[in-house]
Amino acid sequence: MSTESPTSAVPGPWRPGPLRDRVHEALLDLITSRALPPGRHLVESDLARRLGVSRQPVREALQRLSTEGWVDLRPAQGAFVHVPTPAEAEQLGIVRTLLEGEAARLAAAAAGPEGVRALEELCAAGERAVAAGEADGAVALAARFHAKVMELAGNAVLAE
Template identity: 75%
Template sequence: MLSTGLPQGAVPKLERPGPLRERVYEALLELITTRALQPGQHLVESELAGHLGVSRQPVREALQRLNTEGWVDLRPAQGAFVHEPTEEEADQLLTVRTLLEAEAARLAAANADKAGLNALYELLAQGKLAVAKDDVDAAVALNARFHAKVMELAGNAVLSELAAQVDRRVRWYYTPVARQRGHQSWVEHEAMIHAIAQRDEELATRLMREHTEHTRRSYHARQRS
């Protein structure tokens, strides 16, 4: 096992065409948000470069960018480490997420059409299947797609832009509690779809607020256990 914690061959080599440093950045960010690279984990440039099939230069540039954005901590004489979020950081982010998502649910209840509802029901079916198979990675990805679809159905471009800015950090915080939330999370999603289908803006807002608060409390409880 390498110090980066990634088994040899676990990360596919990057395609050469296109802006390489951007592709390296996206690959490392995905590994961080999915927790393949854990908070506090030491990131060795040479080993990451070997996994990704690139030179150390684009890896170094990606780590510097990730440091600027708060995903990575660069420590003098020690190197790069995946950032370890504080309780306060998590709480602030997940509180903002609750505000954005609750408003999105209200607007979705006002604006959703039949095609949009069908898309939500399809994601619901896929999410339940992923939970039944104990496929945490798929469940996390489908959870993100479900919330993104609700945001899309809200029909507010500014709201969607704000939500997109916090989406990856939400995934980062959700991944550790995905198995714990499991089936109950999709039960809550189903109730939200019904509220949106009934065009009950007040109920959709309340259910989304409760849903996101459950995730926030689960994250904090796990960190303290």
């Protein structure tokens, strides 16, 4: 990882279960939130230090993330956050559109005033980030908005 990484607090591997699974989830959260953006070099010792764990669970998590397509392991170079190809991005967009449409339908039926208010607040914050030219902030807020829709949908399988 380069020194230009954000210095904000990093979510630690806090969920119950084996350490390798908690480290996997923490790294996946960092990748999907773009705190570790596509193309970023992932140095085991740096990740271990950020997460407060040894290198072994980080190594195991990187192997699993590689199998899942989130990380590219390059011989003699190390691990890198996967950069999606245009075809992968298009395919993901199609699937996401189908799933999010259903999630939105379920959320609309189940969300009460508090849920609607939370979505409105996230949307307004995202619009402010876009207007201020804060691309990373806008992306993070969009992810939070979509996660909230999934939460309001009340379907854990769909959210996964």
